[in-house]
Amino acid sequence: MKNLPRTFEGLKKTYQKRSMQFILSLSFTFVAIVIIFGIGIGFSRQYKEAANQLTEKNNTNTLNQMNLNLNNYLHNMMSLSNTFYYGIIKNTDFGKDDLRMVTDSMRLLYDSQESSLVSMSVFDGEGKVVAGQPFSKLKKRALPNEEEWFKKASSQIENVHFSTPHVEKIFINPDNVYHWVVSLSRSVELTVDGNTQPGVILVNMNFSGIEQICKNVDFGESGYVYIVDDKGEIIYHPRQQLIYGNIIEENAKEAAQYSDGTHMETFQGEERQITIKTVGYTGWKIVGVSPVSDFASIYTKNTYIIWLVVIVGMILLFFINLFVSSRVSTPIKKLEKSVQEIENMRLDTRISISGSYEVRHLGKTLQSMVDNMKRLMDDIVKEQEGKRISEMDALQSQINPHFLYNTLDSVVWMIENERYEGAIVMITALAKLFRISLSKGKNIITIGGELQHVENYLIIQNVRYKNKFVYHINVKEELLLCGTIKLIIQPIVENAIYHGMEYMDGEGVIDINVYEKEDGLYIDVEDNGPGMQEEMVEEINQGTLRSTREKGSGIGIANVRERIHLYVGQEYGLTVFSEPDEGTLVQVHLPKLTLEEFEERAGNRYEK
Template structure:
């Protein structure tokens, strides 16, 4: 019963609102038409006023004694041409129709009698006024065929410069300004009054200045009751034309004898009435559905807390664990929400525990990798020391023992995983000294000087020595010629690049592409191994860091070690 009462009330209210809206629509339509007409009239006034200003400026300059025929007038017209983009041509004619000067040096068409032009006749009939023509094709000058509106007026022409003896010859002439008709077309083209209404412009004789269907009128396909508008003064009129009732609004265009005529159809209002009726019927139908929907929503409100909790559970299912279910409702729903929150808390605790365990596992793996130091290097070095001692090479023994001590001091580094790059370079140097003594003149090495901003930075320890060891055993050891090893470093963006280059035997691109991918296996003399270093760096810093190897057979190998510029904080 309640539903019927509400629907009946809505129907009655819709009828009242329908009548009110229809009357308001009629008033607004009349106001809108008037405002549109006024705005177009104002814009036309600005346009005509702009033409007048150009002609006044040129006329004032022509009345100046210093402006005479020849280049002075040509220059004046050329400057005026630049004042507005819609000016097509400017010209000055004598009273006999002879061309005195023109913009851009334009030439009259042969056999043309300017005195027969309408704008010229109008100026002669009333020389005190400005005369505006209806649109026509510009046919005075060669090479010009645009649709223009012409402004003509009387002006003065000085034929001589001013001298001590006054002998100026001043004659009356005609100033012509042609403006592109497209400017008027743009002002009126997109304006419409209602669904079918339109505007047009005529002069005092009924000549069409602008009409949206001008070509159809000229072709006889459409008729326009121009005589009605010519005979009427400014105002609004009701007219029956072609079997339809129209409202004709007439306004005079400022500065001219043109009329702006607006035509709107009363049938458009009937269409508008039907649109409003359809709109209210639609509203009524939608409202009925809304009432039914509200009833359904009220009954469904009881289940809303469950749906809210279900939505939160779906977020958890998608991986969002930082969530809290604050669901209000019946006692059972609140208890379910509380249990759900406790479950999420336990899950977060377990995940944090797993993350900690994985971090400890990562650190253990890192330490295990660092512990893989080949004891053969120590055995071979001690054998070399014994051999030099037996041969009384005391200086060599001292140098090698010192280098070995520095080597192991930095290797141990009080059990820490992170050292300065300066220490890492010293560790590499100690290793190179030991190997250089062992192999005699087999190779030379150089460690390039690096800026303090680089060597004072932190790095994982023992990342250079395995690369150098690999270069000696697999690159230089098998060479006939003398080898060299160069160590350099630089900061590139937010990364540090340490580079080890040798001129050894090199390797193929296929081997280079596989060297960091193959399973770790013990290689004679490989020490910790190149892949070991790569894995240590990626375990500690992330997958975007590690080794980059480039090599060419018989040309040598370059290994770049990439570590982050901000990596010194972790693990210290």
């Protein structure tokens, strides 16, 4: 708290040092943000309350419609039982009348409701079947008078009773099909030989009828509806089999105690909105379950939209304020930024020329100064590059005196020993080697010329080393006329001989392969020599290891790579692959161009 005044004073001084654009933008933006933020909070709260009310209203309407459909279904079943009782049983004396007429009447009634009925039967007071359709024969161990529906109908004769869902199992079914049913039972009076006695009618409703009514209910993303009786026994549940198998649980006992309306409960750690509607005739309760997370997620999504609009509004107002306040200061800021780019040696930067006359004039002057500076620097770079190319060309034209002396010494030795053919071969190869090395002063030659130069060099070295190695040159004829830089293969072959073949115990092999790929022309020089350590290969590929020039022409691999970069660009070059005792592969990558195209790419400035 002691440092608060000092902090406030520091912020005040910082604020005063800011530009007019910053002060105006900050002030207007702050006021706008406060207002829009307050509006956003108000809308968010109002929407949350409206979303809860709308969810509650929709759930209630959904259950009312479901209750109406279920009431119609149950009422239809009760009407059918009334027709069965008052239209057939009341008009029949089961001691005197022909039971076939009763059966026919029952068949007609059953056929009219076959889609929703499984069976309809009438029993006497002891549980014996008097008549039934389509089943009338009981199973051997069936005891109807011990069934719950029979007991309820016998003890509460004034009511119609509906059972919980169960498998119909007392009748013999010729098709051996077991039906999932809800039983409607009621007490009736049977006439037998003019006397009345108690009886029970049983109407087994196909449970799929109730299931279809419930399945078609849309109760949100993960909400659902189930039905319980007044004791909390489940009549229908979308996960009924899982509940019967004790895999999941449902709060049915508690739900049966709720009154009609909307309630909030927490079950198994989940907050849920419960909507209750009691079904007439039965005492059943329709229970709608909506996890709070469902409408909370909808609320959250819409809240995100509200806050997105708020944020967009804030940003829009910020930029409007920024635009208004920047009309004067922006040109100077742009000019300042351009000068900073120039300080960082980004000379391609274009100076911003805008604003008032004075600022535009200053921008034009700076642009002129930068253009002159860039032109002078380009001239210096071109001069240095030309100097490097001249050095590379001078280096390429060198022939190591040791190589020339050893070659001529071998020729003299052959003549003295009357091996004239060998001497002729070496002199001819040496002449061709010099002729191609000169190439009329050009540094760009064909692949065919470069390979001929290498072959002459190999002929000379093969004689000197007394056929210690063999070589193979493989190239497609159509590639021979492609352009290349002169003397880029011979230094690689030279290294293969001096550092590979010279130390071979057996016969050495040098393979030269020229081929093309999508990204250009490749020249592979591979030998079966002793190879190199990984560290040396890495240094060569990174350009940190250069030839010692103890032997050969003196043109090292690093120089070959640098000449390729100078002539055709950094995307081309040379790569070495080698492992100890596995030989060495040097791969040269060039653009696939004709001789004329290659010369044009190199700028034709390398001709002497």
